[in-house]
Amino acid sequence: MRVKVACVGGGPASLYLSILLKLQNPSHDITVHERDPEGSTYGWGVTYWRGLLDTLRTHDPESARAVAASSLSWTEGVAHVRGHTVRHPGDQGFGIGRHRLLEILAARASSLGVRLEYGQEITADDPPGWADLVVAGDGVRSALRGRHADHFGTRVSTGRNPYVWLGTSKVFDAFTFAFTETAHGWIWCYGYPYGPDRSTCVVECDPATWTGLGLDRAGEADGLALLEGLFADVLDGHRLIARPSADGPAQQWLTFRTLTNRTWHRGNLVLVGDAAHTTHYSIGAGTRLALEDAIALAAALREHRALPDALAHYERHRKAALLPAQSAARYSARWYEELPRYIGLPPEEMFALLGQRHSPLLPHLPPRLYHRLDRAAGRLTAVHRLKRRLGPALARTLHARTLSSRERSHDRMAD
Template identity: 75%
Template structure:
């Protein structure tokens, strides 16, 4: 049955949902409304991992091929604390410019017959018509806000301050860099997204932020200071900011958003309008696209809209439990950085990789490190045992057969004698 869908928000989630719905049924009437002009996005690059690319390939091979073709990739992580550097192999990661990602998805949506309405603000009394209204307009969703307490929206604000930046330094891996200033530690996460640029997210504790004067500095002053602090990591490359309307640098405290319900009447929440997870786990775009896959699937399986929306919400809430837990503990790790930063480098780097653990905040770091190493050795022994077990069994069995055959031959010889 053909349905009319109005999607508010032209980010990755809204565009990908429109693609999937049109692929399921070309007769669906789908319009995506975006308040900003086409091509005006900010955010530099987004990161994702091989698992997401496999899912995109499964659901729309054409757009997946285009996304992969314009992505850069890495298979290592690098951590720098002052002059100390550790490099470790990791999962295959990808970075793509946010502008290019949206361009790919918008072109694909148009080719399937989706209407894209840019510079179209949803507010006041101009709520779009549709059998289904999709709120994909981000953490400050206007469509969600129109329904007051219908969704039960709550925010929890973290303590650290962070700033999204771009840089002309092209990292060759996902990079963590920690620098000690006279007012405390400041650090960034960096990853490449194109041949000439990387994303760089800077973070520090509130006392460091104020002590360095970053709370008072305008954009140019702030970038100059950060470039000096991270000069060794940036190799002389510049940082690129996005100034606020008053010329100040838009430092933020991360706000974790949750909703009691993800649907209200014929309105459903998608991506950051439904949930946010701390940027330190690099999952925002992935989760938004996975929301779109789940919603499209629920609408395909269920003929009734209430049943479809309930099934979508149930599926995604369950899928997000482990991710949201990892994000909470990752944020807490950085908020308690002094607990870990002065450990021996190999221990600090190991616990950086374990920052998602719910046990780590409650166990002395060095004890946790020792336990984790012991468990790792035990797991290695278990894997070796599982690998050796069948081989040893076959060898013993073969030797037993050979021994039995030898004894039989000797018995026969004795009887002949």
């Protein structure tokens, strides 16, 4: 059945949904409306992990190949704290420029016959009435969702710590954490590469440190110079770069807004990506979750002919799938808000608990006790894995020894 779809917002969720719907049925009439000019976007690089790339290859190998070819990867995490550097192997991670990701998805969508309308803002007062389905992919401040906020049951909670999203000319070789102590408290950054000459660098601290350092009132040049000095060891002399805002080239210190909605659809309007939900940036899942929304919505529309049934199925499926990520995000944000609990540990232990920051148990146990229990559990898991791996070979060896013993005994009896 041919469907007319209007995707409002030209982010990853809208673009990938348009690709999947066209692959399902080339006759679908799909338009993506983006209010900003073509080629403009916010942010620096986005991060994702091997599992998402495997998922993209399953649903559209062509765009997955282009994304993989434009990404940088790493297999380690590194933390700099109190003059020590700690490295640990980890899952394979990837970084890609947000601009490049959108460029790839837009080109793929266009090649399939999706209309891309740039510089065209769709307002809540003038929704696309021609569409059978309207997809609100217009972000955390969604105008389409905002008009019916009571229906959607929108709730927003604001985090405590200020943060700023920056770029740098330093190309990190791993997912990098750096913690710096100042006279006003600790300040830290996370960085990862996304291009041959760029990395993302997110800086965060608690409110007292932010005001104590004067970052709340510093101009762009002074603020960047201060941060470059604080993280000089990890930046190796490279610059930090602030992105310009719509109102001028000022640094944009924010506090994270966690958004949830009681329901994700109303009539023929459905929410995807940040319009539907947000998770704290410290788990690096925003882009993955947006793309998974698109995959789930496309599948629901394929499997259910009636639109209300499709949208209800999509909402149930995605809400359930989001629960682990939302829990991990809450505890991850809390770990950084409670940094003094962990920063005094030996660097190896502190970095190990940084990797365990998603655990709901960690805030309720003394950190060193949790670390000992986690190590003991890790050793038990390693032993069980070794047993499973060696089990068949060990059984064959014991069986062979038993047969050999029986044969020797038989030979002695024959003699």
